[in-house]
Amino acid sequence: MTTKPILAKAKAAVYAEVLLKTAPDPNSIFELASQFDQLLKTVRGSAELALTLANQHLAARERRAIAHEVFIHLRPELLAVFEVMVERGDLDVLARAHAQFERRAEQALGVVIIDVTTVVPLDERLRSLIIKKYASQLGSGVRLREHVDPGLAGGIILSLHGRRIDASVVSQLQSARSVLIRP
Amino acid sequence: MKARLMRITVAFSLLLVLLLALPTLAFASEETEGTGIGIELFIPKPGEFFPMLVGFVVLWAILAKFGWPALTGMIDKRTQSIKESLEQAENAKIQGQQLLDEQKAELAEAKKQAAEIIAQSKQTAEAVKAEITAQAQHEAEAITSRARQAIDVEKQAAIAELQGFVADFSVAVAQKVIGSDLSDTEHRRIIERYVSEAGDFGDN
Numbered sequence: 001m002t003t004k005p006i007l008a009k010a011k012a013a014v015y016a017e018v019l020l021k022t023a024p025d026p027n028s029i030f031e032l033a034s035q036f037d038q039l040l041k042t043v044r045g046s047a048e049l050a051l052t053l054a055n056q057h058l059a060a061r062e063r064r065a066i067a068h069e070v071f072i073h074l075r076p077e078l079l080a081v082f083e084v085m086v087e088r089g090d091l092d093v094l095a096r097a098h099a100q101f102e103r104r105a106e107q108a109l110g111v112v113i114i115d116v117t118t119v120v121p122l123d124e125r126l127r128s129l130i131i132k133k134y135a136s137q138l139g140s141g142v143r144l145r146e147h148v149d150p151g152l153a154g155g156i157i158l159s160l161h162g163r164r165i166d167a168s169v170v171s172q173l174q175s176a177r178s179v180l181i182r183p
Numbered sequence: 184m185k186a187r188l189m190r191i192t193v194a195f196s197l198l199l200v201l202l203l204a205l206p207t208l209a210f211a212s213e214e215t216e217g218t219g220i221g222i223e224l225f226i227p228k229p230g231e232f233f234p235m236l237v238g239f240v241v242l243w244a245i246l247a248k249f250g251w252p253a254l255t256g257m258i259d260k261r262t263q264s265i266k267e268s269l270e271q272a273e274n275a276k277i278q279g280q281q282l283l284d285e286q287k288a289e290l291a292e293a294k295k296q297a298a299e300i301i302a303q304s305k306q307t308a309e310a311v312k313a314e315i316t317a318q319a320q321h322e323a324e325a326i327t328s329r330a331r332q333a334i335d336v337e338k339q340a341a342i343a344e345l346q347g348f349v350a351d352f353s354v355a356v357a358q359k360v361i362g363s364d365l366s367d368t369e370h371r372r373i374i375e376r377y378v379s380e381a382g383d384f385g386d387n
Binding site for chain 2: 118119120122123125126129130133134137138150153154155156158160161163165167169170173174176177180181183
């Protein structure tokens with residue numbers, strides 16, 4: 001188990017670098033970034049899975065096999081790196097590795113990756129609108145990672161490097177609720 | 184007393200002697216007139232009178248020497264005893280009276296103290312009663328106040344809960360209406376508007 005932050009940071013950088021080097025082309029990098037994001041959300045979303053993969057009482061080979069079974073649908077490069085991470089007991093650096101990979105991927109692609117969540121899939125018009133707006137603001141190319149979530153009820157949520165713009169209908173309804181219940 | 188008794192005895196003796204001697208002279212004339220038998224029974228003869236007189240004097244001397252002193256002694260003792268008894272009785276009476284007076288005074292004092300204690304107890308009881316009444320009133324007011332506060336709190340909580348319920352219901356209805364009743368095109372229109380109005384990432 002990694003205990004020192006500097007060591008953790010170094011390890012995360014190594015994993016990110018290795019993963020980046022395994023990508024054959026820029027499109028693969030983007031796909032890897034998207035899948036890495038999904039992998040991280042899956043592990044965070046299931047405490048049981050996270051505990052099992054980090055359980056030191058299990059043999060390393062067993063942990064690796066479990067990770068392989070669960071995430072077999074991922075790209076082989078990412079799956080391989082993840083299996084090594086699990087085998088070595090470095091699951092705690094997964095989030096750092098993801099952040100580092102995102103940054104490196106953006107640098108490699110020359111773009112910033114913005115996560116966009118909407119109720120319905122974006123069409124080309126909306127994509128260009130969003131890309132145009134934020135490319136001019138950020139001074140860099142923009143690539144959108146699109147997600148569909150009917151729970152938003154409408155509107156859009158944009159996130160970049162941990163920062164978030166929530167223009168969804170559900171959050172606005174929640175604000176209205178706060179006003180309604182105010183004494 | 185003794186002297187007086189002596190004087191009375193002497194006077195009686197002299198009178199008796201005279202009475203015994205004088206009838207010889209007084210009834211001498213009757214002896215010549217009659218037969219002289221009746222009155223002579225009472226007049227002592229001179230030959231008998233002097234022995235009687237001597238005997239009387241001797242008797243009187245003996246009595247005077249031994250009898251009267253004893254008698255007077257006894258009488259004196261009796262007198263003294265009676266006197267002492269009277270004095271004792273008088274003293275006892277005086278003491279009794281004093282004791283009675285003291286007892287009366289003590290009784291009066293005890294009655295007075297009892298009256299004071301009763302009056303004080305009544306006062307204390309009244310004061311305690313007033314204090315208990317005031318305390319009970321105060322507690323009743325406090326209970327009432329607390330109850331009112333509790334009611335207010337409950338009321339506010341109920342209102343808040345109702346507000347929350349109404350808000351949740353309203354939001355849920357709005358969410359459902361917006362989510363299901365809008366077409367994809369309308370959703371995209373909303374997205375476009377929000378993208379236009381949304382700020383920069385640097386603003387967050």
